[in-house]
Amino acid sequence: MATKAYVAAIFISVLITTSAFATIWIVDNNPDPSGGYTTLSAAHAIAMSGDTIYVYPSVTAYAGITVTKQLYIFGTGFDLNIYGGQATTAGSEISGTMKFDPGSGGSFLEGFGGGFTADINVGNIIVKRNDLSKVDIGGSNCQILQNEIIGTAEPGVVTMSGNLGNVIIANNKIINTSSQGTTWARWALNCEPSSIITVVNNVLRANSAQRAIEGLGATSVAQNNIIIDGITTGDGVFQYNMSHSTLPAGTGNIENMDMSIVFENPADYTTGLHLLPGSPASGTGYGGTDMGIYGGDAPYVDGGHPGIPAIFHIESEVVTTPQNGLDVLFKAKSNRE
Incomplete structure (x- = not known):
């Protein structure tokens, strides 16, 4: 035998x-x-x-x-x-x-857990479907896609250098869980006004006294995002976004929304960010798409398994x-x- x-x-x-x-x-x-x-x-x-x-x-x-x-x-x-x-x-x-x-340059990282940091010092990097605690972007033409980015980092869980071009941040959970007040910057997405960034179909959260999106420049776009908590600032094009509070002026934005009627559980960042049936974020994004991580051209993939x-x-x-x-x-x- x-x-x-x-x-x-x-x-x-x-x-x-x-x-x-x-x-x-x-x-x-x-x-x-x-x-x-x-x-x-x-x-x-x-x-x-x-x-x-x-x-x-x-x-x-x-x-x-x-x-x-x-x-x-x-x-x-x-x-x-x-x-x-x-x-x-x-x-x-x-x-x-x-x-x-x-x-x-040209590298691709996909499908990892651990709550690690991605430190990008060159252009043309794709970071996709990972469980991260911080992402630092220092190169043009980078794509941050379908990630779970949850941490307490200063000055943000996603940060970038100035004078970058064509940075895409799409369908991510970008959550700063710090309860720190205004003494230190504990932001979710910390942009640089001189960089050109597309921020689309993300869910973001920071402490209510902190920034969910900070410093989006005039040549950048934020679209179809949902801000659970935190302040949103910038001179960029803000359109078809939703927030618990106010937003910069723009077409299709929905303000002062109770997140308990938007998500299954807005306090559960692992499994609770699916839209409720009849959610005000359903079909109200650009072109009639859903706002949030499960909308758009590349919906978030639960489990982060590689494609x-x-x-x-x-x-x-x-x-x-x-x-x-x-x-x-x-x-x-x-x-x-």
Whole structure:
């Protein structure tokens, strides 16, 4: 009798289109790793620009690194124990900071938990579907998409440098949970007036004495956002936004709204930000779309799983014979991009 180990439900992506010249690297720090490398640092050292790194789920977080090459780095998502539907209820978590330095332009980071920091010092970086505590943007043409960004950072959980162009911040939870008053700046989104920014379909919150959106410049746009709490300021184009308080003048803005009739639970930032049936934010955004993170062209994805095909169920016989072979049943799904 040949004993076959049960095939674990692991993070496997299938039918991925990659460059013929690119390499896929595996990072797995579990006690019985699947091969490859056990740290992001080791995989980064061997990788070439244009390569892809897949990071397996683990109960142990992976230490953040400084990225100096163009890399596509994928985890399995976060809060999978709540939302399910994937191969595992464990996520791929990062501790500390993921820093993007010169040489890393064009990199992509998606599907990680851990409440880590993204520190971007170069242009053309995409940070998507991650659980973060802070994002610092220091390059043009960056995209911050579908993330859960919750922390107490000063001067904001999302900040940026001046004189940047074409920064897109879309479909994120941007929540500063600090109860600090006005002594220190504990803002949600801290913009620079000289930068050109598109802020669309986000949900933002800061202490009522603090800024939810600060310093949006005249060449920037805020649209379809919902401000749960905090003050909104700036000279940009504010249109089709909703706030618990007042907003800068603009078309389609809805002010002084009771958030308890907007969301399922405005105090639950993990699962409560779906719009209630008949919510005043339903269909009242630009072009008749929904305001908030589940509206627009790229709705927020609960669980943060990356937009690549994946196996979500595997089962097989534990014991078989060489003559009979091994029957394996697996189910795959195409995750929404």
